[in-house]
Amino acid sequence: MPELISSIDKLPPCLRDSVRPEERAFVQGLEAAGRLPFAVSPHYASLARPDAEDPIRRQFFPDPRESLSETGPFALPDPLGEERYRVSPRLIHQYPDRVLLLAGGACAGYCRHCFRRVRMSGGMSFIAEDELGPVLSYLGVHPEIRELLVSGGDPLTAPDEELESLFAQVRRHNRALALRVCTRVPVTDPRRLDAGLIELCRRYRPLRFSVHINHPRELSPPTRLALEALAGAGIPVLVQTVLLKGVNDSAATLSSLFRECRGLGLLPYYLFQLDLAPGAAHFRVALRRGLALYRELQKAPAGAEPPVYAVDLPGGGGKIPLSEEKIAGERGDALLLKAPDGSLWAYPAG
Numbered sequence: 001m002p003e004l005i006s007s008i009d010k011l012p013p014c015l016r017d018s019v020r021p022e023e024r025a026f027v028q029g030l031e032a033a034g035r036l037p038f039a040v041s042p043h044y045a046s047l048a049r050p051d052a053e054d055p056i057r058r059q060f061f062p063d064p065r066e067s068l069s070e071t072g073p074f075a076l077p078d079p080l081g082e083e084r085y086r087v088s089p090r091l092i093h094q095y096p097d098r099v100l101l102l103a104g105g106a107c108a109g110y111c112r113h114c115f116r117r118v119r120m121s122g123g124m125s126f127i128a129e130d131e132l133g134p135v136l137s138y139l140g141v142h143p144e145i146r147e148l149l150v151s152g153g154d155p156l157t158a159p160d161e162e163l164e165s166l167f168a169q170v171r172r173h174n175r176a177l178a179l180r181v182c183t184r185v186p187v188t189d190p191r192r193l194d195a196g197l198i199e200l201c202r203r204y205r206p207l208r209f210s211v212h213i214n215h216p217r218e219l220s221p222p223t224r225l226a227l228e229a230l231a232g233a234g235i236p237v238l239v240q241t242v243l244l245k246g247v248n249d250s251a252a253t254l255s256s257l258f259r260e261c262r263g264l265g266l267l268p269y270y271l272f273q274l275d276l277a278p279g280a281a282h283f284r285v286a287l288r289r290g291l292a293l294y295r296e297l298q299k300a301p302a303g304a305e306p307p308v309y310a311v312d313l314p315g316g317g318g319k320i321p322l323s324e325e326k327i328a329g330e331r332g333d334a335l336l337l338k339a340p341d342g343s344l345w346a347y348p349a350g
């Protein structure tokens with residue numbers, strides 16, 4: 001992993017000079033307050049423009065507004081309710097046929113909208129041998145599990161040897177289990193996807209990538225090369241995008257992103273409504289506005305359909321595709337969303 005930029009004074013000069021006094025004070029207080037630290041990869045920082053409203057800068061540079069939504073009825077330290085489904089310290093089993101492995105703690109920079117921001121603030125190292133044992137035992141007695149999502153933080157911040165050891169042990173245990181590498185590294189540190197890593201991943205197929213990409217400008221030349229190399233090696237690449245206010249909340253931006261991804265041989269898979277992580281509310285697009293935006297995207301011609309617009313029902317209700325029909329009513333400041341089993345889950349209206 002490249003050395004991350006974690007102080008304002010190490011930013012490229014034009015970005016450093018764009019930092020306002022209130023932003024500087026906020027960044028300097030993050031660590032003492034136990035908040036998600038400031039860290040960005042040199043590559044990702046190089047994509048930003050020196051403007052507080054720049055969609056790249058907004059995603060990595062801490063915003064004093066974070067402190068306004070750290071508490072309150074809609075701030076959930078565990079927005080997806082993963083703790084309810086934790087079956088071993090590193091394994092989450094929420095859906096019948098797939099499990100989520102919390103494999104790696106570091107990220108190649110911190111996204112300010114991260115739904116795991118509370119966990120990321122504490123840090124978590126890459127999974128050790130003795131932590132993998134309970135995972136493999138669990139998989140052994142649950143043959144209905146078909147796919148292991150390797151997530152984390154970002155598993156690709158681990159060295160090749162550690163990744164190989166993880167994949168090899170899983171494969172020895174179960175030759176058919178599909179692996180899904182959940183990562184933002186192709187965007188934040190694209191040179192990490194060198195020929196060696198791609199070949200390593202190819203050896204452990206069935207394996208696919210789920211890459212978090214939010215804006216067309218994140219598809220820089222080295223990112224394009226990395227993603228094309230993955231697709232060219234026969235590794236399917238799904239794209240997940242988070243709908244973010246002031247970053248990508250326009251039909252023109254999103255349709256351009258999805259079109260470019262398709263052109264690279266990637267599959268836009270999900271457009272997510274923001275999860276309710278503390279300190280991220282300033283990124284939230286009102287749900288009804290999100291639905292209107294999605295209707296615009298659905299006017300795209302055949303072959304350019306948008307990915308599924310979905311939300312993780314706050315607190316552990318699972319993922320549902322969003323549509324007007326899913327809004328069953330209102331309660332106070334919240335909309336009530338209906339899960340497939342008929343249960344109702346509150347999501348803020350604004």
Ligand code: SF4
Nearest residue numbers: 107110111114153184
């Ligand atoms: S890369 Fe993923 S886990 Fe890491 S900070 Fe960004 S959203 Fe969170």
